[in-house]
Amino acid sequence: MGRIAKRKRWVCPKCDDGLLAPSKPRMDDVRRYCLPCSEATGRLVQRTCLSKDRERQVKQEREAAKRQRTTVAKKMKRAKAAAKREEERITAKEEEAARWIFGGVNLKEEAKRLVKLKAWRGAFHLSDKRCLHARWSRIKPWKRIRRGYFVPDINLQIRRKGTHTSGRSYGGRIAMTLPAGCSAARACALLIHELAHEALPRNVWHAERFWLLLFEAAHEAYGADLAPCAYSNNGHRQDALRDALKEKFDDKS
Ligand SMILES: [Zn+2]
């Protein structure tokens, strides 16, 4: 059963005379041309296939609509992905912020407040030589800022096992490890302890001078009344500081 190509109507645009021909006649097929009009004008006059033109138009419209649909779908997909990313970014930001809060005190904010204490005698002020020294390793000389306060980078780790706290000062950088749910008093006592190390030369370590400075700063920041000579060792001194801060934060732990 041979398939006969469907015939289309080809019409001359000049004389409206038409005939039936295949939808795709060869280029030299005489049915493509209106011979009387060609003769009259001296140029080949082509017949046009209206249904074919219409089909083409419908097809073009359909494709345009499809393109539009895909563009809209793509735009919506992109907007959705952006919204999701934004949401994740906010959640991550909130989680990161929540990590720093102990007993209602944000340690990052507390560090910003503590570096401004008068007790440090400007050790964290950016114009201070001691402070610049801490920044040399990380900031290019022409980028060095001389106004405001330097807040050491704090590397905070949350201890999963055990309840003790530990800290270390590296000169411009502090590492702290706190148990999850640590009280504000313990967290702040450790933070100000490490800041006191940052404010003093490395070789001072836990000498008398260190405790004098730390207790002076704690007095200024938290109203703690402590004297190093009242305690027999460093452990007792840090415990006394923590206990004094507990009162300040009204902490039961
Ligand atoms: Zn014609």
Ligand SMILES: [Zn+2]
């Ligand atoms: Zn120490």
